[in-house]
Amino acid sequence: xxxxQHLTKTFSNGKGIFDVSFSVAKGEVFGFLGPNGxxxxxxxxxxxxFMKPDQGSVKVNGRDTWKEQGKFQADVGYLPGEIAFVEGxxxxxxxxxxxxxQGIRDLSRRRQLIERLQFDVNTPIRKMSKGMKxxxxxxxxxxxxxxxxxxxxxxxxxxxxxxxxxxxIVLEEKVRGKTFLMSxxxxxxxxxxxxxxxxxxxxxxxxxxxxxxxxxxxxxxFEVTFEDAAEAEAFLHSGLPVESREGNRMRVxxxxxxxxxxxxxxxxxxxxxxxxxxxxxxxxMNYYDRKGIAQ
Amino acid sequence: MNAALYRRMLKVxxxxxxxxxxxxxxxxxxxxxxxxGIAQNAKAIDDLVASMPxxxxxxxxxxxxxxxxxxxxxxxxxLILVLILAVVCVQLSTQLMAKLVDQGAMAYLLSxxxxxxxxxxxxxxVLTTGLFLIxxxxxxxxxxxxxxxxxxxxxxxxxxxIRLNTAAFLLFFAVAGIAFLVSALSNDEKKAxxxxxxxxxxxxxxxxxxxxxxxxxxxxxxxLFSLYRPGEVVNGEGDMVAAxxxxxxxxxxxxxxAIALFRKRDLPL
Numbered sequence: 001x002x003x004x005q006h007l008t009k010t011f012s013n014g015k016g017i018f019d020v021s022f023s024v025a026k027g028e029v030f031g032f033l034g035p036n037g038x039x040x041x042x043x044x045x046x047x048x049x050f051m052k053p054d055q056g057s058v059k060v061n062g063r064d065t066w067k068e069q070g071k072f073q074a075d076v077g078y079l080p081g082e083i084a085f086v087e088g089x090x091x092x093x094x095x096x097x098x099x100x101x102q103g104i105r106d107l108s109r110r111r112q113l114i115e116r117l118q119f120d121v122n123t124p125i126r127k128m129s130k131g132m133k134x135x136x137x138x139x140x141x142x143x144x145x146x147x148x149x150x151x152x153x154x155x156x157x158x159x160x161x162x163x164x165x166x167x168x169i170v171l172e173e174k175v176r177g178k179t180f181l182m183s184x185x186x187x188x189x190x191x192x193x194x195x196x197x198x199x200x201x202x203x204x205x206x207x208x209x210x211x212x213x214x215x216x217x218x219x220x221x222f223e224v225t226f227e228d229a230a231e232a233e234a235f236l237h238s239g240l241p242v243e244s245r246e247g248n249r250m251r252v253x254x255x256x257x258x259x260x261x262x263x264x265x266x267x268x269x270x271x272x273x274x275x276x277x278x279x280x281x282x283x284x285m286n287y288y289d290r291k292g293i294a295q
Numbered sequence: 296m297n298a299a300l301y302r303r304m305l306k307v308x309x310x311x312x313x314x315x316x317x318x319x320x321x322x323x324x325x326x327x328x329x330x331x332g333i334a335q336n337a338k339a340i341d342d343l344v345a346s347m348p349x350x351x352x353x354x355x356x357x358x359x360x361x362x363x364x365x366x367x368x369x370x371x372x373x374l375i376l377v378l379i380l381a382v383v384c385v386q387l388s389t390q391l392m393a394k395l396v397d398q399g400a401m402a403y404l405l406s407x408x409x410x411x412x413x414x415x416x417x418x419x420x421v422l423t424t425g426l427f428l429i430x431x432x433x434x435x436x437x438x439x440x441x442x443x444x445x446x447x448x449x450x451x452x453x454x455x456x457i458r459l460n461t462a463a464f465l466l467f468f469a470v471a472g473i474a475f476l477v478s479a480l481s482n483d484e485k486k487a488x489x490x491x492x493x494x495x496x497x498x499x500x501x502x503x504x505x506x507x508x509x510x511x512x513x514x515x516x517x518x519l520f521s522l523y524r525p526g527e528v529v530n531g532e533g534d535m536v537a538a539x540x541x542x543x544x545x546x547x548x549x550x551x552x553a554i555a556l557f558r559k560r561d562l563p564l
Contacts, residue, residue, distance in 0.1 A: 045562075045563075045564060048402070048405070048406060048564075049405070050402070050405065050561070050562040050563075050564045051561040051562065052559070052560075052561060069405075069409075069410045069411060070408055070409055070410035070413070071408065073405075073406055073407055073408040073409070074408040076406065077406075078402070078406040080399060080402045080403075080564070082399055083399070084398040084399035084400045084402070085400055085403065086303070086307060086395070086400045086403070086404075087307070087400075088307045089307070097299065097303045098403065098407065100299035100302075100303070101297070101299045101300065101404070101407035101408075101409065102407050102408065103408070140403070
């Protein structure tokens with residue numbers, strides 16, 4: 001549904017993206033990850049036809065997004081990373097305008113989306129908070145029922161409740177056969193929605209991974225507080241990688257091997273467990289940095 | 296051309312157009328209101344102008360005070376209107392292209408099923424429509440002023456007045472084209488405004504300074520504004536048709552180039 005082939009673009013400062021290729025199948029949600037400045041936005045700009053590739057091409061539903069402007073957009077919904085609207089409009093006039101530009105008559109989807117995201121469309125856009133603008137942007141990206149939806153940092157500015165609603169919407173659309181490309185920093189968001197994810201660094205696509213593989217790569221730190229010092233001492237000899245100890249409180253790093261961690265911990269009386277998760281970019285970067293050293 | 300975009304852009308900018316148009320209309324009405332008082336002393340004022348250094352009168356387009364249209368052409372179309380429309384061209388052309396790219400709103404226009412060519416053409420049409428509206432309201436206000444203040448007591452050459460407005464429209468069609476070309480190629484709103492402002496007011500100054508003296512007359516030859524001579528237009532002198540054609544051609548080429556180049560360039564959206 002979405003194919004990026006050998007996409008290369010070099011900017012005058014030597015940065016850019018180099019030979020990026022991947023494809024996203026119909027009904028698939030594809031995550032797109034990488035640190036700031038790695039080339040995520042540049043890739044998305046090429047997908048949207050805002051830039052001319054030096055080499056390679058992007059096709060959406062079989063149409064080249066640079067050469068077939070005016071046609072490919074009918075299949076695409078787009079949520080920009082930095083939302084900016086034409087000035088002097090309310091949420092409603094903006095959405096009316098976009099509906100007009102997209103040539104859609106049926107506004108029932110739009111009504112449903114507005115209802116679910118719970119915001120007042122009659123507010124002037126310049127008075128809206130970041131989260132509210134994001135909601136307007138989400139409605140604009142989904143309302144014309146496009147086949148492919150490109151989302152750049154979709155949940156930034158949304159409160160946790162709305163992030164949950166957003167994830168539900170994405171999953172429903174996925175069931176309806178929609179294709180997604182989503183760049184994100186939030187692991188729960190990617191974990192719950194994506195089938196596969198790609199990581200890009202310094203303009204080069206390092207890997208495309210299955211989401212389960214990703215989950216097994218995620219390192220979690222469990223902070224376990226034991227009832228007494230003797231039990232804590234005994235736990236030290238369990239063979240689990242204890243990162244630090246502070247009295248009865250232990251920090252254990254767990255990567256994929258939850259079963260063993262639970263079995264070992266359950267032998268003792270536990271007063272409290274806290275959990276710290278690594279963010280997604282860190283996981284990837286750690287993993288590939290270590291791999292780089294090992295080779 | 297994208298009808299939805301055209302309608303929306305007109306709506307967003309209509310208030311600005313109307314502010315300039317109404318300001319311009321009031322100014323021209325004021326001129327008509329003043330004219331009967333001046334006409335009675337036309338001889339004395341003409342003498343006064345004649346006593347000034349020669350360059351001053353021609354620089355500010357003082358075109359004699361014998362007829363209403365000559366007075367208007369000198370007092371309004373020679374300087375004030377030119378300044379107003381120059382500001383409109385620079386501001387509006389920047390707003391319609393460079394600002395949308397700079398702030399990112401252009402991403403939304405281009406994510407709808409339309410082409411860049413159509414978007415740029417539509418924005419050019421909005422700019423031209425704005426200029427047309429301002430001059431149309433000014434022209435109508437001129438006719439109203441004639442009927443209201445001059446009545447049949449003072450002569451007013453309607454054809455000359457319409458020619459004058461046509462000349463002003465064509466001049467600013469060309470100026471707008473150049474400003475639009477700058478705007479279509481810029482990623483930065485401030486830079487676009489700065490460069491098109493520099494070009495527009497640079498041309499304007501060259502023409503103004505060139506008129507002061509015959510010795511620096513060459514300056515006028517490199518300025519677009521020398522193709523606009525309100526005094527001659529209203530009196531029906533000079534090679535008006537050629538100037539009109541050149542101005543229209545410059546405008547068309549500049550707008551055409553802006554659209555063609557905007558289609559091919561990388562946008563940082």
